[in-house]
Amino acid sequence: MHDETHHGDLLVILRHAPHGSSWLREGLDAALVAAAFERRVTLLFLGEGALALLEGQGVGPMGQKGTAPTLAMLEMYDIDRLLVEERALRDYGLDASMLLLPARPVGATEMAEELAAHSLVLNF
Amino acid sequence: MLLHILNRAPDTPACRQALSALGPADRLLLIEDGVIGALPAQRAAFPGVEGRLYALHEDLEARGLLGRHADGIQVVDVEGFVALTEACERTVSWY
Amino acid sequence: MRYAILLLAAPYSHQASHSALRFARALLARGHTLEGVFFYHEGVHNAARLAAPPQDEPHLVDGWAALGEAHGVPLQVCIAAALRRGLLDEREARRHGKQGASVEAPFELTGLGQLVDLGLRCDRLITFGP
Numbered sequence: 001m002h003d004e005t006h007h008g009d010l011l012v013i014l015r016h017a018p019h020g021s022s023w024l025r026e027g028l029d030a031a032l033v034a035a036a037f038e039r040r041v042t043l044l045f046l047g048e049g050a051l052a053l054l055e056g057q058g059v060g061p062m063g064q065k066g067t068a069p070t071l072a073m074l075e076m077y078d079i080d081r082l083l084v085e086e087r088a089l090r091d092y093g094l095d096a097s098m099l100l101l102p103a104r105p106v107g108a109t110e111m112a113e114e115l116a117a118h119s120l121v122l123n124f
Numbered sequence: 125m126l127l128h129i130l131n132r133a134p135d136t137p138a139c140r141q142a143l144s145a146l147g148p149a150d151r152l153l154l155i156e157d158g159v160i161g162a163l164p165a166q167r168a169a170f171p172g173v174e175g176r177l178y179a180l181h182e183d184l185e186a187r188g189l190l191g192r193h194a195d196g197i198q199v200v201d202v203e204g205f206v207a208l209t210e211a212c213e214r215t216v217s218w219y
Numbered sequence: 220m221r222y223a224i225l226l227l228a229a230p231y232s233h234q235a236s237h238s239a240l241r242f243a244r245a246l247l248a249r250g251h252t253l254e255g256v257f258f259y260h261e262g263v264h265n266a267a268r269l270a271a272p273p274q275d276e277p278h279l280v281d282g283w284a285a286l287g288e289a290h291g292v293p294l295q296v297c298i299a300a301a302l303r304r305g306l307l308d309e310r311e312a313r314r315h316g317k318q319g320a321s322v323e324a325p326f327e328l329t330g331l332g333q334l335v336d337l338g339l340r341c342d343r344l345i346t347f348g349p
Contacts (some may be wrong), residue, residue, distance in 0.1 A: 009339060014139065026260050026300060033331040039339070046145075047137050089145070115126060118337040121169035121216045122225070123346060124260075129234070131348070148339070156234045172308075182241075183234075199281050202245040210220060219225075219348030 008040035008081065011118035014049035015087030016087040020066045024052055029069045035077040037103055042076075042081040044114060046102060048087035071101060083114065125149045127212035131156035131219050132171035142218035146173070153200070153208060154179040164191035180205060221249045223337040226262035230279040231272065239271035239347040254341050255293040256283065257334045261349065262269055263301040266294070266326040274286050287325040295337075300327040307313055333347075 012031040016023035035041045043062055045053055057068040074080070082103035089095065096102070106114065115121055128146055130153070132138040139161065140183060146152060152173055161169055162179040170177055170210040175186050181201040193199065200208065209215055221274055228235035243253055258265050270280040287294040301322065302311060308328050309320040322328060338344040 010335065015137070020349055022260065029299070030259075030334065034335040037332055037335055039335060047141055085144075086338075108144040108270060111145045112150070115145055115216055116147055116213075119214075121214065122334075122338070123217055123219075123348070129345070131238075155238060189339075202241050203244060203249065206249050208248045209345060211221075215285070215343065215345050217346035217348055 006092065006119075007114060007117040008042045009119050010034045010039050010041045011044060011114060011121045012046045012124045013046050013121065014052060015046045015124065017048040017051040019064065023124050024039060024049065024067050025070070027122070028067055030071070030122055030124070031079060032070070033062055033103055036078050040081075041077075041079045042083065042114065042118065043079060043103075044111065045082070045084040046111075047085065047091075050084050050092060050094060051081075052083060053101060053103055054094065055098055057100075058074040062089070066115050068100065081111075083092070085111065125212050126181050127208050127215045128152045129215055130154055130158040130161070130216045131217070133157050133160040134166050138218045139169065142216075143170070143173075145216070149164065149176075149209075151176045151178060151208065151212060153205065154197075155183055155205070156180075159183045159187060162189060162197050164192075164194040166186055177206075178208065220342040223254050223255050223341040223344045224256045225334065225338075225344060225346040226256060226258050226265060227241045227260040228347065229261040229264035229281050230267075230270070232261070233349040235347040235349055236262075236279045237277065239345075240279065240286065241344060242293075242347070243286055243305050247286075247319075253290060255333070255337045256287075257293055258294070258296045258335060258336055259300055259331070263304055263306050264323045266301070268274075268321050268323045277297050282334070282341045284325055294326045295329045295333050296322065296326050297331055297334070299331065301328055322325055 084103040086105040230236040308322040312320045
């Protein structure tokens with residue numbers, strides 16, 4: 001069943017930067033599992049979560065993997081609908097050339113529409 | 125129409141994010157530390173949410189805020205919380 | 220309606236576990252069904268078998284277990300999030316060469332796929348975070 005206003009099964013909102021906590025990693029894990037179960041997944045990088053998209057991330061000093069390798073796998077899982085909060089790009093001085101994956105900037109109105117257009121929203 | 129559930133005080137990223145993702149007909153329920161936003165002095169923190177703002181009775185009461193909340197905020201008990209989730213298509217939690 | 224709950228916060232650190240348990244009881248009292256509670260992130264600590272809070276505080280682990288048993292509600296704990304945090308049932312304890320288990324029935328260790336399934340199958344999924 002295709003519905004014009006339905007953008008996917010699952011919207012995963014990522015609000016945390018890499019390394020400082022496990023929120024980003026555990027949020028991405030939920031997205032990957034849903035995609036592996038053939039669900040259509042959209043990712044929204046909100047607030048500090050926008051920093052997950054920054055190019056040039058490394059491992060932590062104790063060898064913590066971080067999340068950049070997971071982001072690199074998203075395409076393999078057919079997760080290609082990536083959104084990033086416009087305001088977060090502004091707040092952190094980021095532009096498209098600094099990001100490791102293309103994400104479409106969205107404003108407040110569009111964010112509200114995205115929330116309404118998915119069957120399930122998981123907020124991490 | 126979605127129900128947004130906020131458990132953080134107004135001066136937090138979670139509150140800012142909840143407000144920016146709130147649709148024009150969506151409702152906002154304050155629970156836990158979120159009920160701090162129900163104080164009259166915090167009214168300006170929720171522009172444009174008039175008539176769609178709720179606060180959880182038991183969390184107001186536990187914090188000594190019951191009866192001190194701003195006019196126009198609808199106070200619901202836990203049963204009212206469930207009723208709100210029935211009436212709204214889906215819920216999104218901000219924490 | 221069919222409800223599911225996602226709990227992301229540890230008990231006694233945040234109010235979330237109290238709120239979630241209250242909400243679970245209230246939705247059942249209104250005649251809804253609770254198809255499952257999924258414990259993820261630090262929420263996995265709600266399954267800690269050895270939790271021993273002071274007697275004058277609500278026992279959240281027992282509270283969840285009692286709810287699960289009384290209403291047949293599956294209490295599903297994300298296995299990956301649990302193992303990292305030292306929460307193992309007997310099978311996992313044996314598999315990892317550990318003595319003693321820290322998770323027991325009615326809690327069950329399960330995959331993250333169960334969360335997606337619960338969320339999409341139920342009419343409502345309510346998240347309680349820290």
